[in-house]
Amino acid sequence: MDWQMLSASASNWLFLIxxxxxxxxxxxxxxxxxxxxxxxxxxxxEIVVRIIPYLVGIxxxxxxxxxxxxxxxxxxxxxxxxxxxxxxxxxxxFALVRPFSGTAAKGILAEIAHTYGGHSFLAHAAATMMxxxxxxxxxxxxxxxxxxxxxxxxxxGAGLLADLVGVIMAVVVTHWFYxx
Amino acid sequence: xxxxxxLGLVLGSIIIGxxxxxxxxxxxxxxDSAASAVVLALGLIGIMALWLGLMRxxxxxxxxxxxxxxxxxxxxxxxxxxxxxxxxxxAMTLNISANVLGLANAATPFGLKAMEELSKLNxxxxxxxxxxxxxxxxxxGSVQLIPATAIAILASAGDPSPTxxxxxxxxxxxxxxxxxxxxAKWFSKMPFFKIKPEHQVRETK
Numbered sequence: 001m002d003w004q005m006l007s008a009s010a011s012n013w014l015f016l017i018x019x020x021x022x023x024x025x026x027x028x029x030x031x032x033x034x035x036x037x038x039x040x041x042x043x044x045x046e047i048v049v050r051i052i053p054y055l056v057g058i059x060x061x062x063x064x065x066x067x068x069x070x071x072x073x074x075x076x077x078x079x080x081x082x083x084x085x086x087x088x089x090x091x092x093x094f095a096l097v098r099p100f101s102g103t104a105a106k107g108i109l110a111e112i113a114h115t116y117g118g119h120s121f122l123a124h125a126a127a128t129m130m131x132x133x134x135x136x137x138x139x140x141x142x143x144x145x146x147x148x149x150x151x152x153x154x155x156x157g158a159g160l161l162a163d164l165v166g167v168i169m170a171v172v173v174t175h176w177f178y179x180x
Numbered sequence: 181x182x183x184x185x186x187l188g189l190v191l192g193s194i195i196i197g198x199x200x201x202x203x204x205x206x207x208x209x210x211x212d213s214a215a216s217a218v219v220l221a222l223g224l225i226g227i228m229a230l231w232l233g234l235m236r237x238x239x240x241x242x243x244x245x246x247x248x249x250x251x252x253x254x255x256x257x258x259x260x261x262x263x264x265x266x267x268x269x270x271a272m273t274l275n276i277s278a279n280v281l282g283l284a285n286a287a288t289p290f291g292l293k294a295m296e297e298l299s300k301l302n303x304x305x306x307x308x309x310x311x312x313x314x315x316x317x318x319x320x321g322s323v324q325l326i327p328a329t330a331i332a333i334l335a336s337a338g339d340p341s342p343t344x345x346x347x348x349x350x351x352x353x354x355x356x357x358x359x360x361x362x363x364a365k366w367f368s369k370m371p372f373f374k375i376k377p378e379h380q381v382r383e384t385k
Contacts, residue, residue: 060190140316144312159360161363162357
């Protein structure tokens, strides 16, 4: 059995332990499990409804900018700067899109892996970036939507700084560990 | 911040679209994106209802309170404003553990539940509290033991050893998350980000 199957079956069991274990413990502690479930589930529904306006705003803004070619343009402008700094410019489109759209980032990673080969330095660096950063704007929209927050103060700054360090460290660490 | 970025995205795409000749694509993107945002939200409803239902059972069984008691000494230094043993620590712990284990489906519901609890503690409705910013910063750091998506993409491109990125990802993600936490702590002390009193008056009215 390879690791992928192993990890998939491990997370399946973890999932089932949650799904089965929580109601069982609740029942043993004399909770009306189904009633409690329904009350909580209703709350889940209400949170999603509260998020929708935030999600529409962010997804439309990012979708428009992507369709216009904005990310490619910025990558094009920045690439000499990053090249001078020793950051592979081929990875720039990925690093720029990553905080805005997880799906788009996945697409670019797949493209890099297919163009340069799955075992290339660039593919490994991009994959490491994928794992060490997050779709910051999606998280911001959804999380602050759930709390009905309009003024996010420094949350975006902290999130983007974390992404920036993740991106830089991905290249640095890949340099340390990668062997062709 | 979000105001400026959002305005920049919208106006920027119109200007760039006009220069690049991609206006038709931009126009299509508006309606397509609006529709896909709702599809995204609809997809969330089922999984949110399921996990928050389970979480409610765990709450009523006293499990969340127990977990909060257990974990609050650890998380307290990150969230000094939250009262001791508050149940929000339970939701946060579940969110962080689900993230670490790569259970993205469960992480979001727990995270949103935690944000809702934090908003009950927030004295300035509409404006993010320090605890909220810290919690979001931790979430954007994305600590993950096994970066399953990235590994799958490498494997599908013919990489014989895609799992060799696990250790590099752990190191990079630890640096990113530490940066998120430290910068949130640091920003929270900057006068520029102090919540101004007029916010409080206007928002709570």
